[in-house]
Amino acid sequence: MSPYDKKRKRILKRILVGLTLFILSVTFLILANFFFGDLLADWGDGNPVLWICFTTIFAVLAYPPLDQLYTWLFRQILFPRRSRIFLHLDRLTQEIAVTTDLPELANLLVNTLGEVLHFKTVSLLVRSPQGEGFIITSAHGWSVTDYRKLRFPVGSPFLELLKAAGPQVLLRERVIRSLSWQEANHLTGLFESLHANCVIPLWVKSELVGSINLLLPSAHYPLDEGDLRFFRDFGAEVARSLRNTLAIQDLRLLNEELRDAQSQLLQNAKLTAIEQLATGIAHEIHNPLTIISGKAQVLLLQRERKTYDEKVEEVLKTIVKQTRRAADITKKLLMFSRTSASPREKLRLESVLEDTISLLSYQTSLEGIEIRKLVGQDLPDFYGNVQELREVFLNLILNALQAIGAGGLIQIGITFQKNEKLFVIQVTDNGPGIPPENLDKVFNPFFTTRPEGLGLGLFVTQQIVHRYGGSIRAESETGEGTLFVIELPFQDPAVPNGEASVASETGGSKVHDPAVSRGDRI
């Protein structure tokens, strides 16, 4: 209600009270004259001043009950306050129901109650997100610094009071009246600290989610049962919306925590990978260095001996061999540490495979190893870097070569799955297989079972495959050979590298096609 409305209402009420009082006074005068006219005429000699005195006393006595009567009538008939408040609050509950942000909900609630319904102060007490009690989220009519200081930890007297009252609206006077003097004193302090004389608890079933604290203007104040019922229903509506918002907020917080934990985990994993790599590099490079320097030191100490010249040759050979070994490590490391995208071009996977096989032909023919190729029909062009793909084939074939002895068989298949747009490369050997405990380690840097091996081949292969958004896995059973399956997504030259690999990484790695499983080996 606007101040202008209020003023109009007050003037109207005064006129009505005045008129009624006038009529009543005249009626009183007539009646008094009729009944006691003779008596008064005798006693006061018919003086009109006496009549006026009596009438005034009557008017003064009659004013308060009349005023009360009109106030009541105004409220009930002429200005149906409750129905207008109802409309406002109904609209408010609807707006609150679709608000998912807690501060927004709190501000909407307190400002509407404060500005539209003219409650002197309004505040919203809400369960804190960490769950260690209740805090005032928003308030109207008192300062931010004041309410921010207030904390209601679990078990505090105010919360206990709310819990004891259940869904009933608490009116300060009523609560205090039912308590002992000391308790009442304490609670008065509590209500004052909340700047409230009316508290609407917010319950959802048996869960207390908060409360709306109001300081009602004295004109509204003696609330009747209808008002209280109305506030209680309003409280129930707000409680439901508030609880949903709190649940969303909790979820949001949890989500953030999860994301933090995840990024921390990723960071740790990355560190571990770097640590692992650094440890491996140090170890791998220090061994050849130890051999080189050790042999040289021994040789230096033996230069006076007769056999010195023979020894020199032997040591020099060792040095050449060990330097090559150390250089190999750095070369392999460079292969995967390259951060910029290597230039990619249109190429045919089967020709890269053929080149790689011919590179190894001398070694394979020497050991009587057969390499069988099975390339699918109508293989589309692949967009990639020849060096990288050659490295992939080379590492897989070398790995197989080292696993099988003389007279072994290596089968390599390349197929294209049209539906999934995936190139599938399978490399199978009939070697002794990989023991189950090693199967998940084969792609770790520096993991090797051969004393001469670096343990970088499969690691580098995996890095390259990942760079193309593909996946690689090993399947093996002891005594039954090993199968490596690589799935590479078809690279559309129209789409930039990065996007293509991201798009295919999600779909590509999850694909499990029965044709590439162990049962259908090529």
Added chain:
Amino acid sequence: MIKLLVVDDEAEICDFLKAFFSDRDFDVDVAVSGETAFQKVQDFRPHVVLLDIKMGKVDGISVLRQIKEKFPQTKVIMVTALETTEKIEEAMRYGADNYITKPLSLEYLEHDVREKIANLVVKP
């Protein structure tokens, strides 16, 4: 004569260490894996063991524990490629007498070995 056992899965490292210490009147034996190392200790009964930490299946730490359990008087010097690792702390906890890092300085190593056995009465 001081008996020295060199344990390293790199045969070339064993080779030159054997050559070096043999020249300096040590009685040297080698083991090229963790698996064979403890057997060598039992057979050869060395005064000092030069023990590589990172080896194939059985690493230096487990060999160290076996040695210190059965022959606590045997001095063990750990050899490692890495200085900053918990492995060294672990080795010291299990009673390793010292550690040296690769690449090795042979003269320093000899000094260290001699220092370790200085208190031992070595039978000729």
